[in-house]
Structure formats: structure tokens, C-alpha cells
Amino acid sequence: MQPVAISVDTPxxxxxxxxxxxxxxxxxxxxxxxxxxxxxxxxxxAGENGRDIARPAEFLIDRTGVVRWRNxxxxxxxxxxxxxxxAAARSLH
Amino acid sequence: MQRRFNTPLWSGLILIFVAVFSYLxxxxxxxxxxxxxxxxxxxxxxxxxxxxxxxxxxxxKIAASIVLAIGVGLIGFFTVGTLVLTKxxxxxxxxxxxxxxxxxxxxxxxxxxxxxxxxxxxxxxxVLLIFYRGYW
Numbered sequence: 200m201q202p203v204a205i206s207v208d209t210p211x212x213x214x215x216x217x218x219x220x221x222x223x224x225x226x227x228x229x230x231x232x233x234x235x236x237x238x239x240x241x242x243x244x245a246g247e248n249g250r251d252i253a254r255p256a257e258f259l260i261d262r263t264g265v266v267r268w269r270n271x272x273x274x275x276x277x278x279x280x281x282x283x284x285x286a287a288a289r290s291l292h
Numbered sequence: 293m294q295r296r297f298n299t300p301l302w303s304g305l306i307l308i309f310v311a312v313f314s315y316l317x318x319x320x321x322x323x324x325x326x327x328x329x330x331x332x333x334x335x336x337x338x339x340x341x342x343x344x345x346x347x348x349x350x351x352x353k354i355a356a357s358i359v360l361a362i363g364v365g366l367i368g369f370f371t372v373g374t375l376v377l378t379k380x381x382x383x384x385x386x387x388x389x390x391x392x393x394x395x396x397x398x399x400x401x402x403x404x405x406x407x408x409x410x411x412x413x414x415x416x417x418x419v420l421l422i423f424y425r426g427y428w
Contacts, residue, residue: 200417201418202419202420203407203419203422205424206424206425206427207426208426210400210403210404211402212427227399227400227401228402233397234395238394238421238423240384240387240423241382242425245425252425253423253424253426254423255423255425256384256387256423257421258387258421259419260419260420262414262417263414264394264413266388266389266390266391267418269390271387272381273381275381276320276326284420287420288418291417291418
């Protein structure tokens with residue numbers, strides 16, 4: 200299992216984030232929010248200057264592409280904890 | 293009569309600023325002090341006691357009531373900001389549910405390399421897809 204992050208940031212901004220935070224997993228750039236829209240996790244106008252951005256959301260997807268766990272927070276300050284995500288990931292095996 | 297510096301009033305106001313900035317710069321980093329900002333609210337409670345004590349002691353009531361109003365206003369802004377505004381999120385009713393197929397896609401990573409979800413999931417025995425707000 201591998202984490203993959205997605206936001207509307209440019210690849211360059213994502214690279215800065217990865218360097219600063221020491222992330223080694225892929226950070227994908229969805230500039231037009233097409234994928235964000237297809238997962239229905241678009242937060243309209245919530246970004247800087249009214250830009251559409253992603254709301255925080257996590258999906259655990261198995262090797263066949265089926266969703267096995269998900270977390271749609273009701274408060275963007277409250278995210279899934281590493282323990283919750285690891286527990287969900289363990290259930291895949 | 294000599295006017296004394298109103299220590300409780302001003303330290304109450306300063307404590308409110310300390311509480312707000314310590315949350316934004318420090319306590320926001322850990323879920324235990326972020327999800328429910330209890331440290332911040334505890335500091336607010338102490339600050340309110342100081343403000344009210346200072347207000348009672350104040351000789352210049354108008355000036356003191358302005359300081360009190362600024363303090364209470366800041367507490368109000370923070371409380372509404374953290375407890376109400378951050379819950380203003382879309383419903384996401386059509387988000388893929390457990391047991392459903394996740395929409396496939398291909399996107400560039402931070403090194404401009406294309407990543408396709410289905411291939412990546414198959415190669416890594418699954419994927420934890422994390423959507424985040426971004427740093428704009």
C-alpha cells in the first residue's frame with residue numbers, strides 16, 4: 200500500500216512541499232480539479248481568490264481499484280489520524 | 293489620585309493574542325490540541341477573568357470597555373472560525389462509497405511524471421488516496 204496525495208497545486212509547489220516535509224510518496228497535481236470533481240470532493244471557491252480546491256478526504260483503494268475505506272471529514276481541521284489510516288490499510292491484507 | 297497601570301486588563305488582552313497565535317503557529321500541528329482547541333479555550337478563560345477583573349478595577353471605564361470589547365471580539369472571531377466556519381464543507385454525496393470502483397485517472401506528480409491510479413494500485417497492493425486543500 201502506498202499513499203498518494205492530490206491537490207490543485209502545481210507540480211512545482213508540490214515538489215516544494217515534498218522537500219520541506221520530507222515526503223517521498225507521489226503528490227499529484229490536478230490543476231483543473233477534474234479528478235477532484237470526479238470524486239465529488241470539490242470545495243467551490245474555498246481557495247485563495249475564490250479558487251476551487253479539494254476538500255480534505257481520504258480513500259483507501261485496493262489493488263483492483265475498489266474503495267475499501269473512506270473518510271470525509273465534517274471539519275477541515277479534523278483529519279483522519281495515521282492510526283485510523285494504518286488500521287484501514289492493514290484490513291486490505 | 294495617581295493612576296495605576298491596569299495590569300490585569302492589559303495582560304488579559306495580551307493573553308488572548310497569545311492564545312490565538314499559539315494556536316495558529318503551534319497547537320494546530322497536533323490533533324489533540326487542534327481538533328478541539330482546549331488549550332486555546334483554557335487560555336481564553338484565564339484571559340476573560342483577567343479582563344473582567346481589570347475592567348472592575350479600571351478608573352477610566354470607557355477605555356477599559358474598549359479593551360474588553362476587543363478581547364471578547366477576538367475570542368468570538370476565533371470561536372466562530374474554528375467551530376463553525378471550518379465545518380462549512382461540501383456534502384460530497386456522490387463521492388465513491390465503500391465497495392464502489394474508484395474513478396481511474398492519470399495525473400502528473402511533482403516531477404511531472406504521469407501516475408495512473410489503476411496501474412499504481414495494482415503495482416503497490418493498494419493506494420491511500422489523500423485529497424488535500426493545497427497550499428495555494
